[in-house]
Amino acid sequence: METPWGSAAQRTPPGSFALCESEETATNVLSARKRSVSDKCFICAKAKRQQQSAQPERKSTSGYGNKRFLESPQHSHILKISSILFLMKKWIMSIGIISLIGALYMLPVALGERHTVEDSPSTTTTEKACEIFIEVEGQQEKIPLETYVTGVVAAEMPVSFKKEALKAQAIAARTYALKSTNYGKIAIAPTVARQVFYNKEQRKANWTSNFPGNEKKIVEAINETKGQVLLYNNELITAMFHSTSNGKTESAHGYSGNDLPYLQSVSSISDQSSPKFSAIKEWTLKEWNALWPVKWHASDFNRVQLFINDSGRVERMQLGKNVWSGREVRTLLQIPSTDFKISYNAATGNVQVSTEGYGHGVGMSQYGAEAMASNGKTAAEILHYYYQDIEIKSIDACLK
Structure with missing residues (x-):
């Protein structure tokens, strides 16, 4: 029968077996078909292998134990993630190292600023750093200036005297000490030849039960005149003082033959009331x-x-x-x-x-100062009377 592809013996539809008129023919045809399919499969497999071998081999950018392997899409994805993580790790480490270096660099500055804020020298600290110490012969350690003056006033003037007299004595004693010791560089003897000095234990022994009140009074006089000294032409004077005059103080020239403008003889009649007159x-x-x-x-x-x-x-x-x-x-x-x-x-x-009289008579009379204080005179007025043309100023220990 005629078909579009010709006779059945001549053509077969694509993908189908031809209809055979006999069994032998059919067997032969089937056998030949199998060989053709087998040959075709062999040829296709070979071609596929040749096609794969023709593609260039891509080497992995990552190696494990220096082994190379072909990248599949899955391998490529893993490698990309690994690369990103590796770069992130390096970036984080770099940032950490930079931060550490910066922290170490700024640590001294930070500590310095903290020290400046928390431990910045206050006025009291600065004063302590510049504090003057007096070396007293017979004492084991040097004594802060104001503590030394406390001991001198307690030893040299009766504690029963008026505060203004005690303040005048404190300023004179402080001036004499700084002048005699060159601001604490030379030792001073605790004797009447220089200045008598009582330490705290001696004051307690002398005043016994009256120690708290007496000590408070002396310390107040010292604190109210802290740092004050007597100057002449901007120089410390030799602030000599004595207990009681004979009614008139002695001049420096009369005492030693050397004239000092601020140590002239003045009247001190009130000294006649002194028990030591x-x-x-x-x-x-x-x-x-x-x-x-x-x-x-x-x-x-x-x-x-x-x-x-x-x-x-x-x-x-x-x-x-x-x-x-x-x-x-x-x-x-x-x-x-x-x-x-x-x-x-x-x-x-x-x-x-x-x-x-009692003493050398030069400078301030202590009993004369007490009489003036009893009459309402201030420490400054007392000092200006017994020491002529002087100034009362506070010293700056840090400049010495």
Whole structure:
């Protein structure tokens, strides 16, 4: 039968087996078909292998144990993620290292700023850093200036005195200490030749049960004059002071022969009310002679000469060819003043020396200061009276 593809013996529809007129023919045809399919499959497989081998081999950018492998789409995705994570890790590590370096670099600055804010020197700290210490002979450690002045005022002036007198004494003592020690660089003796000093234990022993009240009064006077000194031409003065004058203070020239403009003789009549204003001391003639390098006879007391200066004190004493200064006589006889008179009592055979005043008489009289304070004078007024043309200023210890 005619078909569009011709006769059945000549054509078969695509993908179908031809209809055979006999079994043998059919078998032969089937066998041939199988061989054709087999050959075709072999050819297709071979072609596929050739096509795959013709494609260039892509090597992995990542290796494990230096082994290379072909990348499939799944492998490529994994590698991309791994690369991103690796780069992120490096970036994070870099940021961390930079941050650490920055932190270490800024640490000293941060600590410095903290120190500046939290521990910045206050006025008190600065003052402590510049504090002056006084070395007192016999004391184990140096003493802060104001503590030293406390001990001097307690030792040199009766605590019963008015506060203004104590304040005047504090300023004079502070000035004398700084001048004598060159701002704490030289030691000072705690004696009447310099300034008497009592430490806290000595003050407690002297005042016993009155210590708390007395100490409070002294410390207040010190604190109210803290750092104040006496200056002349912007220089510390030699702020000499004494207990009681003979009614008139001694000048620097009268005492030592050296004139100082701020240490002139002034009237101090109120000192006559001092319990230390006058005194009498006696010796037997034998005791008297034991003190002198020459032998005295009863008649010598009538011919001894005393030369008096402008303040009423003995400038020098002469016996024959022997001459002594008033200060030498005072030291030799251990009498309180250079304003003295010598007499001999023939009836008793005793030598008598009478004195007026107590101390060298130069500068501020302590009992005179007390009298002025009792009359309402301030510490400044007291000091300007006994020390002429001076200024009262606060020192800057940090500049010394």
